[in-house]
Amino acid sequence: MKLTKEKLQDMYLRMRKIREFETKAMGLFAEGKIPGFVHLYLGEESAATGVCFCLRDDDFITSTHRGHGHIIAKGGDLKFMMAELFGKETGYCKGKGGSMHIADRTKGILGANGIVGAGHSIAAGAGLSISCRKTDQVCVCFFGDGSTNQGTFHESMNLASIWKLPVVFVCENNNYGISMSQARHQAIKDIADRAASYGVPGIAVDGNDVLAVYEAASEAIARARKGLGPTLIECKTYRQRGHFEGDAGAYKPPEEQKEWLEKDPIPRFVKFLTENGFSAKELEAIDASVGQEIAAAIKFAEDSPYPAVEKTVEDIYSDIIEEVRTR
Ligand SMILES: Cc1ncc(C[n+]2csc(CCOP(=O)(O)OP(=O)(O)O)c2C)c(N)n1
Ligand SMILES: [Mg+2]
Numbered sequence: 377m378k379l380t381k382e383k384l385q386d387m388y389l390r391m392r393k394i395r396e397f398e399t400k401a402m403g404l405f406a407e408g409k410i411p412g413f414v415h416l417y418l419g420e421e422s423a424a425t426g427v428c429f430c431l432r433d434d435d436f437i438t439s440t441h442r443g444h445g446h447i448i449a450k451g452g453d454l455k456f457m458m459a460e461l462f463g464k465e466t467g468y469c470k471g472k473g474g475s476m477h478i479a480d481r482t483k484g485i486l487g488a489n490g491i492v493g494a495g496h497s498i499a500a501g502a503g504l505s506i507s508c509r510k511t512d513q514v515c516v517c518f519f520g521d522g523s524t525n526q527g528t529f530h531e532s533m534n535l536a537s538i539w540k541l542p543v544v545f546v547c548e549n550n551n552y553g554i555s556m557s558q559a560r561h562q563a564i565k566d567i568a569d570r571a572a573s574y575g576v577p578g579i580a581v582d583g584n585d586v587l588a589v590y591e592a593a594s595e596a597i598a599r600a601r602k603g604l605g606p607t608l609i610e611c612k613t614y615r616q617r618g619h620f621e622g623d624a625g626a627y628k629p630p631e632e633q634k635e636w637l638e639k640d641p642i643p644r645f646v647k648f649l650t651e652n653g654f655s656a657k658e659l660e661a662i663d664a665s666v667g668q669e670i671a672a673a674i675k676f677a678e679d680s681p682y683p684a685v686e687k688t689v690e691d692i693y694s695d696i697i698e699e700v701r702t703r
Contacts (some may be wrong), residue, residue: 381653385662387586388649392666394421394445395642397454400670401444401461405621409678410461419584419616422641423548424449426589427516427609430597434462436502436515437483439493440478442615443488444550446518452481454673463589464680470691472681486515491663492553493526495519496545498499500532503541503606505533514542514600516593522553524567535607540605543593544596547608550615551607555627573609583611584641587648 379387398416405414417424428437428449439446447457452468460467461475468478478486486502489495499517506513523529524547536543547567564570571578577599579638581592589611596607616635618625627684646659 383429384649384652384654385396385424385658387590388645388659389662390425390429390643390696391421391452391586391642391668392663393669394424394448396663396666396670397444397448397457397673400674401458402617402621404461404674407419411463412476412477413441414475414621415442415619416615416617416621417442417544419636420548420550420611420613421445422589422645423546423611424518424587425546425611426586426611427518427546427593429590430593431484431514431516434478434484435513435597436486436499436506438486438499438502438517439478439488440495440506440519440523441488441490441492442599443476443478443518443519447478447480447485448633450485452478452480452485455676456480458670458673458677459680462677462680463682464588464677465683465687466676466680470687472688472691484513489604493519493523494529495526496523496526499500499543499545499662500535500541503536503543504539507539508568511660512542512601514544514597516544517596518546518548520553520554521547521549521551521558521567522561524570525553525562529586530573531602533570533574533576533606537576538608540603542598542600542603543606544593545606545608546593547610549610550613552615554619555623557627566609567608568608574606576606578608578610580610580612583613584636584644586641586645600703604661613641616640649703 400419404410419482437450461473465471476488476490495517499515543562566580568578568580579592581588592609672680
């Protein structure tokens, strides 16, 4: 599938933004500036980018505890994200949610989620809503290998299949659920095989190759838009950090880490771009613009105030409950 130079440039920009945001978040966490848990997406940038590249603003995504990459790839605002990580009032959740609760309805981002497996059911719900409203929107559900052992995965796949819901299930198989390797948590190798139980297409792709992910996602998303139902895409990838910042990841064998570092999605894509008409200077200019954008986001977060103590109990009901309560 041939992409124009502008498209390739945009793809690289999104991957770089994720890499830089996460690298800076790692340092800021170590400095003690980010409270709570932070699960970084370093090493998995091509999965979110390749998939979200096929989506429109009015399409939906559901995300996970490791959600920064999905949110950035879908167009989330870096300033509001960084402020939320810092726990500041200007953040996406007014500083009260943190890394695992970022959502942006204007961009169809239905939310990161600290509950493993919750996104599957939310995505099926979004798919049902699209189907009832008869639009050609799509919902992409991002989730990890570990979550495919949750009942919600199977229930949602079944429902999406039987009702032909426009949901694309994207499993980011990074080989671990916390410290538990895939070989220890399930008896299969390809999670894509599970699609067969629900009569839907299942495809395993090299998740560290953004173009391979893009190709698989374009097909699955086009299929969902046409009303032909869900697809399960398994992106084989690897998280370069521990499960969360603070976890040294001692359970990951050194040879395995080395092997996957050699498959780092960013240098691989840089190699492709330089072999396909991009100069080092062009790529450096993109890197510099990303650096500036992230620096501005950090400054915005640092300069913003913490929420006032008396605001602690505001915004804790959903709009609907609040509406019913005040009726
Ligand atoms: C319902 C539920 N069970 C357990 C946990 C604890 N937990 C947090 S992340 C995680 C592992 C998730 O692994 P995976 O789905 O592969 O995602 P990854 O962290 O690899 O991206 C677990 C068990 C949780 N947050 N929610
Ligand atoms: Mg995992």
